Amino acid sequence: MNSELFFAISEHNLTVVGTDGTYTKPLVTNYLMITPGQTMDVLITTNQTPSYYYMAIRQFVTIDPSIPDFTNMTATAILQYRGNYTPPASPSLPTTLPTFYQLDAGYNFTSKLRSLASPEHPANVPQNVTTRMFITASINLVSYTFEGIIVNHIASTLNNISFMDPSSSILDAYYRHISGVYTTDFPDDPPSFFDFTGEDDLPSAITKPATKVKVLNYNETLEIVFQGTNLLLSAEDHPVHLHGFTFFVVGMGFGNFDPVADPKGYNLVDPPEQNTVRVPKNGWVAIRLRVDNPASWFEGDVNLLVQEALLQNSTSSTPVSDAYTINGQPGDFAACSNGTTYRLLVDYGKTYLLRIVNAIMNSETFFAISGHNLTVVGTDGTYTKPFVTSFIMITPGQTMDVLVTMDQAPSYYYMAARQFVSENPEVPDFDDSNVTAIIQYRGNYTPPAAPSFPANLPAYHQLGVAYSFLSQFRSLASPEHPVNVPLDITTRMYITVAMNSVVYEDEGTTGTYIASSLNNISFLNPEMDVLQAYYRHVGGVYTTDFPDHPSYYFNFTGYDMPSDVTMQATKVKVLNYNESAEIIFQGTNVQYTPEDHPLHLHGYTFYVIGSGYGVFDNETDPQGFNLVDPPERNTVTVPQNGWVALRFVANNPGVWLWHCHLDRHLTLGMDTVFIVKDGGTPETSILPPPAYMPPCQDPSPIVLEDFSDSVKAW
Numbered sequence: 001m002n003s004e005l006f007f008a009i010s011e012h013n014l015t016v017v018g019t020d021g022t023y024t025k026p027l028v029t030n031y032l033m034i035t036p037g038q039t040m041d042v043l044i045t046t047n048q049t050p051s052y053y054y055m056a057i058r059q060f061v062t063i064d065p066s067i068p069d070f071t072n073m074t075a076t077a078i079l080q081y082r083g084n085y086t087p088p089a090s091p092s093l094p095t096t097l098p099t100f101y102q103l104d105a106g107y108n109f110t111s112k113l114r115s116l117a118s119p120e121h122p123a124n125v126p127q128n129v130t131t132r133m134f135i136t137a138s139i140n141l142v143s144y145t146f147e148g149i150i151v152n153h154i155a156s157t158l159n160n161i162s163f164m165d166p167s168s169s170i171l172d173a174y175y176r177h178i179s180g181v182y183t184t185d186f187p188d189d190p191p192s193f194f195d196f197t198g199e200d201d202l203p204s205a206i207t208k209p210a211t212k213v214k215v216l217n218y219n220e221t222l223e224i225v226f227q228g229t230n231l232l233l234s235a236e237d238h239p240v241h242l243h244g245f246t247f248f249v250v251g252m253g254f255g256n257f258d259p260v261a262d263p264k265g266y267n268l269v270d271p272p273e274q275n276t277v278r279v280p281k282n283g284w285v286a287i288r289l290r291v292d293n294p295a296s297w298f299e300g301d302v303n304l305l306v307q308e309a310l311l312q313n314s315t316s317s318t319p320v321s322d323a324y325t326i327n328g329q330p331g332d333f334a335a336c337s338n339g340t341t342y343r344l345l346v347d348y349g350k351t352y353l354l355r356i357v358n359a360i361m362n363s364e365t366f367f368a369i370s371g372h373n374l375t376v377v378g379t380d381g382t383y384t385k386p387f388v389t390s391f392i393m394i395t396p397g398q399t400m401d402v403l404v405t406m407d408q409a410p411s412y413y414y415m416a417a418r419q420f421v422s423e424n425p426e427v428p429d430f431d432d433s434n435v436t437a438i439i440q441y442r443g444n445y446t447p448p449a450a451p452s453f454p455a456n457l458p459a460y461h462q463l464g465v466a467y468s469f470l471s472q473f474r475s476l477a478s479p480e481h482p483v484n485v486p487l488d489i490t491t492r493m494y495i496t497v498a499m500n501s502v503v504y505e506d507e508g509t510t511g512t513y514i515a516s517s518l519n520n521i522s523f524l525n526p527e528m529d530v531l532q533a534y535y536r537h538v539g540g541v542y543t544t545d546f547p548d549h550p551s552y553y554f555n556f557t558g559y560d561m562p563s564d565v566t567m568q569a570t571k572v573k574v575l576n577y578n579e580s581a582e583i584i585f586q587g588t589n590v591q592y593t594p595e596d597h598p599l600h601l602h603g604y605t606f607y608v609i610g611s612g613y614g615v616f617d618n619e620t621d622p623q624g625f626n627l628v629d630p631p632e633r634n635t636v637t638v639p640q641n642g643w644v645a646l647r648f649v650a651n652n653p654g655v656w657l658w659h660c661h662l663d664r665h666l667t668l669g670m671d672t673v674f675i676v677k678d679g680g681t682p683e684t685s686i687l688p689p690p691a692y693m694p695p696c697q698d699p700s701p702i703v704l705e706d707f708s709d710s711v712k713a714w
């Protein structure tokens with residue numbers, strides 16, 4: 001929050017190669033100084049005698065040494081070589097770590113940083129400046145009157161203006177032309193010039209708060225010289241951070257900035273590009289940037305969308321998304337992203353591990369890379385037998401570990417993803433955008449006019465392709481990674497998964513809301529969470545009669561559907577410790593809106609022992625169960641109008657949510673809870689709640705004092 005830091009590793013040099021997301025000329029150093037808000041990319045070569053070595057940090061203190069108030073501890077971590085050797089009695093501390101007050105060490109390090117300034121990573125330093133600002137950074141005082149007495153408060157300023165937070169956001173006020181929120185007269189110079197870094201004749205430190213901002217025209221080139229001051233004799237470093245931009249740090253020095261002499265020493269060739277820069281104690285720093293980033297806006301208000309999505313009493317589905325993203329970018333096919341598309345730089349011949357996470361709220365997804373095969377080696381944190389595929393299908397909540405060998409002609413290749421739509425093709429409402437990122441080979445070659453698009457990326461509605469992909473998963477089932485599929489089942493559940501509706505009455509009229517259900521129960525969120533109610537034996541929160549079977553049987557995947565009305569209730573399923581559970585999830589055609597449901601269980605992984613189309617046949621289908629090497633997952637797709645079978649041992653006591661990972665279905669009630677009872681020993685029992693639970697006042701009748709026993713237990 002509040003400290004600049006020194007960092008070093010005992011006996012090892014550091015090679016700084018980047019800072020604040022921008023490459024630097026590699027800089028070899030035996031320590032570094034980093035300010036709050038900064039990031040640094042550092043290479044180390046582990047070329048010392050195999051042993052333990054401390055990496056250590058301590059505060060870089062720029063306030064006056066007579067002020068005793070700082071954290072004078074040294075934090076350590078250990079660099080530990082693998083191999084056979086006798087560990088040292090204790091690791092060695094880095095002797096190169098500067099002491100707290102070494103101003104010159106902080107200055108020397110930052111003054112050595114340079115941009116890469118290569119043809120691939122040019123430094124486009126503005127050479128002509130259209131707006132110049134000279135800004136003093138000071139610690140000041142504001143005066144206020146309290147019961148007739150004048151009191152001074154500590155304050156900080158830029159050009160003697162202490163920024164006052166406005167009552168509403170400036171972005172909103174600017175965009176909607178709301179006046180009275182801010183004024184546009186932030187000054188380009190301080191109100192008076194004096195010997196800013198001297199010790200005598202300092203002016204009054206009294207300042208006034210105000211909400212003054214600086215307005216710039218698009219594409220202006222801006223130079224700012226930040227001048228540290230000794231006001232109140234409390235000079236120190238100020239790491240100044242600018243949102244929305246990086247800037248070039250063209251100069252830095254001690255004392256007062258000299259507008260004639262100092263610019264002659266500016267580095268306009270390869271200055272470091274940063275987003276946070278320290279104004280040195282009693283010194284100055286000069287930055288330049290091009291103002292080419294107007295404020296960014298989203299297509300809609302994310303908070304409003306979430307509120308809308310969480311409405312229990314809704315008659316509509318979620319709004320269709322505007323775009324999908326890979327590492328934050330929609331990619332080349334979206335105007336807002338073209339140019340900032342995510343790129344993965346690769347070397348020919350190397351094999352890369354991609355850890356792919358579906359972090360989408362509401363869509364299963366196809367993913368492929370042009371010209372390259374994918375080798376799946378793990379999913380949901382468990383190894384799989386490696387299998388080669390030209391695409392993957394991944395559901396919300398799932399992760400997949402995929403190896404890719406860069407064995408194609410050096411060029412640019414798209415990786416791309418699009419929605420896998422398991423709803424009927426007549427349902428028009430889905431996001432048909434294609435998100436792209438680029439695999440870019442390093443080396444000398446002529447880049448293609450456009451990267452090639454993966455021809456193997458399935459089309460939106462290719463159900464068969466998606467399910468045949470899923471059928472290829474197998475556990476590793478090796479001696480090191482065995483599978484332990486339960487064979488003697490003590491609890492069997494057959495659970496129908498459906499989209500439904502609930503009936504409501506409002507001022508005499510009857511209507512229906514959309515809902516989702518498991519065994520025709522749409523989960524009703526309780527007032528108090530089930531975990532607390534279970535642990536504290538609070539009655540009336542939930543009932544334990546979640547059914548093991550649907551209330552009646554029909555042709556679940558046929559075309560003669562019963563009433564789609566469901567009931568809302570907080571029903572949970574209780575399992576004894578170590579029970580062996582088998583669950584068949586049965587997709588249904590209720591409401592004639594069948595689709596996939598990626599079901600996710602908290603607290604467990606489970607074996608997916610079988611899957612199929614249509615209605616599960618409890619005589620023939622179990623004969624095809626894979627009990628030898630079934631995949632182990634924590635999220636599994638119930639196929640559209642099909643079924644999936646899973647098994648697990650209930651050996652993790654506690655209260656565990658399970659739910660459809662299409663978040664809209666979760667909020668509509670496609671979820672419930674497993675309570676797994678204690679096993680009779682401390683090791684097999686649920687842990688008491690931490691002392692800080694519940695974290696804040698909510699409708700719960702439980703107060704913190706109730707947890708005094710668990711505090712003692714800890």
Ligand SMILES: [Cu+2]
Nearest residue numbers: 597660662665
């Ligand atoms: Cu669902």
